[in-house]
Amino acid sequence: AKDRRSAMTPAGLAKLWAGLALLFGTVFVFTIPPFQSPDEPNHFLRAWQISEGVWLPEKGDNRLGGTVPASLVQLCDSFAYLKMDYEARLALPQLETARRLALSGHQRVFADFPNTAIYAPTAYLPQAAGIGLCRLAGAGPLAMLYGARFANLIVWILLVWRALLLMPFLRPLMAALALLPASLVIAASANADVITNGLCWWLIASFLAGAGKYHLQIAAFILACLNKLIVLPIGLFPFSLNIKRAGRNLLPAVLLLVAGFAAALFWGQFARAAFIPYDHYAPAYRDAQTLNEGVDPARQLARVATHPFEFTGIALRSAARALPSVAAHIVGKFGWEKNYLHPVWLALLGLCLAALVSTESPLIRPFQRAAAGGIVAVYVFLFALTMYALWCPVGATEVTNFQGRYFTPILPLTMLAVANGRLAAKAKVIRICAATVLILGNLAIIAAIMQRYYW
Template sequence: MSNVSKKKLSLPTVQQPAARWAFVLAVCASLGVVVSYYWRVFYGLDARGVSAAGVTGLCVGLAVLAGAAALALRRVRDFAKKGAACILLCGVLFAFANPPMQTPDETDHYLRTYAISMGRFDFDAQRGYPEDVDELVAAFPGAWVNAHTSAGLGTDPDTHAEQPFNSAGYALKQYGKDGRVESIRDSFEQYLTYFYRDSVPQHVTEPVSFLILPFLPGALGMALARLFGLGALGCLYGGRLVNLLAYTALCYAALRSAHKCRPAFLCIMLMPMSLYMGASLSYDTTLLGCYYLMLALLTRDEWNDKTALFYTLACVFANGTKPYINLLWVVLPLILRKSEWKVRFSRAVYAVLTAAGALALTLGVEQYGTLLRHNYGAIARQGGTTVNGGAQLLFVLKNPLRYIAVLLGTLYENDGFLGQLGLFGWKDMPIAFISITAPPVLLAAAMLCTAQTDTLGRRRMGWLGVFGLVYAVGAMTAMYITYTPVGMVRIVGLQTRYFLPVWLLLVLAAAAVLRRVLAPRLTAAKGEALAVTLCGWYAFAGAVLLFQHYFVGPVYTIYK
């Protein structure tokens, strides 16, 4: 064969990667232009004075970066590393797509984390913060969507008839056709221009929050942000990003530890709801990571001392963060067979030691918060005087059938919480697309776990199913006893994020059923590869939609 022929044959192998990159990035840039045009036309950005070039540049840049990240991840062969990279990259988008103070209880979590970052390891109700913290809290009220809600009567411009209006559930409020728009942008402008204003906001003090341990990653992020000269807003994002690193590290450990059904774990980790919490200042960031790690360890065929140690650390930490309900996790290692248990202690002794450690940390945290608090006085019961834990527990025991009706009614009213995986903010920012598509995505993840080598076995899967049911009922009962007025016919305070580990178990159960029904030929490696693509792009879409709902539209027009 001549040298010319050899050169011609080698050209495709040299040019193919470059051609792939050029083609994919060109397609991504085109999609960015399409999205930009859609935002400008459908949501009227041009009418609001937003630069067309700026919007187009943002969309094209984000789309190209997403395409480049997807191509780069193709070169990563390790599933856990590839999954962790997806979690980190998509989580960064969630950290910035979610406006300040919009995650549940984030104002309190921000103030407590900021105090810890300043070296305050005690609690003082009279101790304040720097001025820019006061301004940030004033500019971004929690539950912004409902805090800036208009309701009343308007006039239809066509029929001139009066009609009621309500802007609840919308992040942007427009008054009159082409009129003034109130948005998250106004909050940013209020904070960024406070130095030039004479008005003084209300002085904030330390919140009623007495935890230290779960807020340490965020506090580290805030301390680093201040080290680089950033203010209160920069500290918020610094805390979120380091919290995200902690969540990513725990998820990476879970993906490395899981021996079965890894697509299901990656799917639940990349669910928009999981990333929304993982990229926030909430203590749920590390709590969810611990849940996923414990369940991943339970997919292993054998437990040794190292496995048992990791499970104990995660379980004890979870109990120190959210006490008592997480004691249920102590008993899960008992589902392992004796032949699978290679730990120096027996399963019973191990469970007792783990429970002792969990209770010790729980009681220690409670005592620490009691002894080191100052100037708080009597702390009112959350939910008011109508909430009484002892009386509510007695009511449940006396009326078990009524309480079953309360459980079922609450599940029915909340779409079983499986239909609320697109409900963000303080339960006031619904993204219907995510709520509709999340269950099918979870089902798809279950189908990707149907390889014959991914089976957990009937015994283990059965006990995990029982645990999931008990945990869900326990979480609902805990909220009924501690937050709900005595005898109320529905449970107050429940949110979808409480059930994320339950949905993971549901996916594992669905995979066991589908494996028998479909008898698929899917290999575990192929299922994992498809899971990265499906769940990674779904998480990316979730971040874009969250940004769209908070910063772009829809605009609710109030006719005057």
């Protein structure tokens, strides 16, 4: 059946989105220089570790990471000069040298990747599969990075494509969110959040569709909670959808939430035990890691427990200050640094989203929309708490590291909470304009990537 306000069938929309996502995503896989996505060197090393069947990180001598081929570390280091140096450019001869670098399977070294070592291995299954296939083909380390990126992209596309087919409404808005330049840039990296983002989008669409495939929902939710503990509140959403039904229909929702909680608790305990803060990390290596001085999660959380209102105020003020940059991150950011699309493009993309939000009302009750908004608020609070514990010195007066990519899992719930039909009469024109701007926006970010790294 066709969408009531669109001339395109759900399958047609999903295919069109998937085609555009594959086109632009593949361009991003190969045009963004190696390791110029946030924390990509450490994500790559952790994915390699898992591709060898080593699911748990190595910890010893106050270091956290793993033993990997020396050529992998050499590859990561050879592109480090690009990070945070806006004048640095990638020379094609250097890329050719990296391509010729052979895998030193027998020469191995210990590599530090403390910030990604605490991620569950399930967050790296696509990347590890891509690396493993490249290794079987006899490819070198650089090809393995591209293999990890491309595998991540394919998994993201498949999950979002399926979510678009399941969504009973707001499909064009979801497709637009998934086609944002920043969404595709992060999906085309080796980042651990890509599969989690896709799983959360599929779960939300599946809940709304009432698909009834409870075993798949529970399995997906377990994976998502293992990968990212703070997505647990998403498991509350089915309760709002089933609250008017017979009590027996709540059993799958209860099982899903309990399973997700158990998964989050299980990996959370491991991550807590494995984490080494900056002050306790090996002094000879800690300054090169993504760790901040003065961080102590246990002491920080104890402080929050004794000063909950103080922390709530800090979190609210920090979120308000970070809101403009978070919005820009969600729409049009790439790379490690503050690389954004031109403000005109950010504004155009933002206006398109705002217009699309007003083209259709979600076919759910007001209290269900309120539940979606409440879950978003809880997620943001848990994110702030996590960053405060793992990233900020004890007693800090601000929560830092608010980045838009961290909020991708809850974008579908956000659209459910704010969508309305005020511009429904102009939906067709708005959607055509939005599609045009999104395509041009992706072309613009390709040009921005070339200008930043090559020209």
